[in-house]
Amino acid sequence: MMRWPWAERPLRMVWRVARDGRCSHLVGTAHFFPYSFRRPLTRLIRPVSVVLTEGPLDAASSERIAAYGRSGTNDLTSRLSQGAIWRIEKALRRRADQRGETWLIPPSNPIYFETYTSGVRPWAAFFSIWAACLDWPHSMDAEGYDIATRQRKRVIAMESLEEQLAVLDAIPVERIVRQLDDAAGWDDYARDYVRLFMDGDLEGIIALTSRFVTRGPVVIGVRDQRMFEVMRPVFDAGDAVAFVGFPHVPGVTHLFREAGYTVEQVTA
Numbered sequence: 001m002m003r004w005p006w007a008e009r010p011l012r013m014v015w016r017v018a019r020d021g022r023c024s025h026l027v028g029t030a031h032f033f034p035y036s037f038r039r040p041l042t043r044l045i046r047p048v049s050v051v052l053t054e055g056p057l058d059a060a061s062s063e064r065i066a067a068y069g070r071s072g073t074n075d076l077t078s079r080l081s082q083g084a085i086w087r088i089e090k091a092l093r094r095r096a097d098q099r100g101e102t103w104l105i106p107p108s109n110p111i112y113f114e115t116y117t118s119g120v121r122p123w124a125a126f127f128s129i130w131a132a133c134l135d136w137p138h139s140m141d142a143e144g145y146d147i148a149t150r151q152r153k154r155v156i157a158m159e160s161l162e163e164q165l166a167v168l169d170a171i172p173v174e175r176i177v178r179q180l181d182d183a184a185g186w187d188d189y190a191r192d193y194v195r196l197f198m199d200g201d202l203e204g205i206i207a208l209t210s211r212f213v214t215r216g217p218v219v220i221g222v223r224d225q226r227m228f229e230v231m232r233p234v235f236d237a238g239d240a241v242a243f244v245g246f247p248h249v250p251g252v253t254h255l256f257r258e259a260g261y262t263v264e265q266v267t268a
Helices: 038-045 059-069 082-098 111-117 122-134 140-150 161-169 173-181 183-199 202-208 221-236 246-258
Strands: 014-019 022-029 050-053 154-157 240-245 262-266
Touching: 014 221, 014 246, 022 038, 022 140, 022 221, 022 246, 038 140, 050 140, 050 221, 059 122, 059 161, 082 111, 082 122, 082 173, 082 183, 111 122, 122 161, 122 173, 122 183, 140 154, 140 240, 183 202, 202 246, 221 240, 221 246, 240 246, 246 262
Parallel strands: 022 240, 050 154, 050 240
Antiparallel strands: 014 022, 014 262
């Protein structure tokens, strides 16, 4: 996969949500990204009292998610074409080569693919492969959480860990298989994804990612309402920043507008 410069850029995926003279901000996040947004996120978080995240992001919760992902099985090998498996294997081997792992005689079986998929749940296998192939070092959610805790802000998780695990388990395996089968197009997808996100083109990036594994109604629709219900009383105080994956932004902002708030996209 392509490598991107580790540089900070302006953040255009931000929405100002206001009513009755009180203002808060909604940040549409990328869970994996090549660039850091630490400076604009720090500017957003510094003046507020409350930061909302999709779910718990503390170290213990992250480890529980990882452990849960490792406590399962999948049938991805039998459902994927050999061509897709070897495209993914080659990408994983390139990443290993960059870390200095070399083979005198390359193995004839897809050992890296097998390592990432053996004994884990389907979504855990996919996200492990996806993150490894992209090799993007930043997560906006984790970065925002780190800034908030360092500044001793009150952090509210809008979903419980159990709710988030249930959502991950509900991702249809067919969507995961389709995404893995499309591995040959991941470089082009990543390039377009970064360009659209940096431009703040919400409509464009929603269209681009419509087939991504987490874009189904189980992951988006019901959760938009749940997040809005948690955000609304906090936003009424006008002293908060909320972090949600960018696919939730259309639904959440629609609910805010229906409730009489002014919503405006801004640059941080």
